[in-house]
Amino acid sequence: MAVEDPTAPCGVKFVIEEYPYAADGLLIWSAIKELVEHYYSEPKSVMLDVELQGWWNEIKNKGHPDKKDEPWWPNLIEHTCLNELGCFWSPCSYKLWTISMAGYVLHRPTLMRKLIPQVEELEYKQLLVDPKQMFLSSLPTQFQTTKLLAVQDAVSTHSLDEEYLPQL
Structure with missing residues (x-):
């Protein structure tokens, strides 16, 4: 690359x-x-x-x-x-x-609850005043994050009897 x-x-x-x-x-x-x-x-x-x-x-x-x-x-x-x-x-x-x-899921959430406000929107002024709070209010809830972690764990866990090609 x-x-x-x-x-x-x-x-x-x-x-x-x-x-x-x-x-x-x-x-x-x-x-x-x-x-x-x-x-x-x-x-x-x-x-x-x-x-x-x-x-x-x-x-x-x-x-x-x-x-x-x-x-x-x-x-x-x-x-x-x-x-x-x-x-x-x-x-x-x-x-x-x-x-x-x-x-770490919280560093890179797979979903956000809000879009980034556009310049003409009222929330844009709030973004300028307190960007940290605007970002935090956009993050998924604890419940949504927990569900995501459960799904990620389920799809990434290897079975106990899994065999890899070099081991065969």
């Missing part, structure tokens, strides 16, 4: 020029990447981040138990170790991207 281009914003150029979702998403991705780089800017910040260390340990030991003892796995001890990963920012940023864009 994109090729590296150091002259382009965010360092990539899209293969498909008119792709608004990707263009907007890339800006969000870049902001997340900058946040991650800023958050782990101190030399010992990586070693002291218990959640990051647990995540990395789970990737190696549970996600790839057959490869867990390979010498090419970097140890995340200090900030400089992140550079050894090369693309480490990408998995970390990817995780944040997934969580922020679609992983």
Whole structure:
């Protein structure tokens, strides 16, 4: 979908020029990447981040138990170790991207109770005065969100006796 281009914003150029979702998403991705780089800017910040260390340990030991003892796995001890990963920012940023864009229903509701008011409508003035309240009043109710979560759980749960092609 994109090729590296150091002259382009965010360092990539899209293969498909008119792709608004990707263009907007890339800006969000870049902001997340900058946040991650800023958050782990101190030399010992990586070693002291218990959640990051647990995540990395789970990737190696549970996600790839057959490869867990390979010498090419970097140890995340200090900030400089992140550079050894090369693309480490990408998995970390990817995780944040997934969580922020679609992983939590309340961040990306599948329905809204109101349309965005038009300039000529009375509610437009309310939107200008208190946009946060206008947004919150548009979100689905707790009951609607609970129903959605139940449906999503039902359609995404694997059966206990499910078999995958490589396992056959």
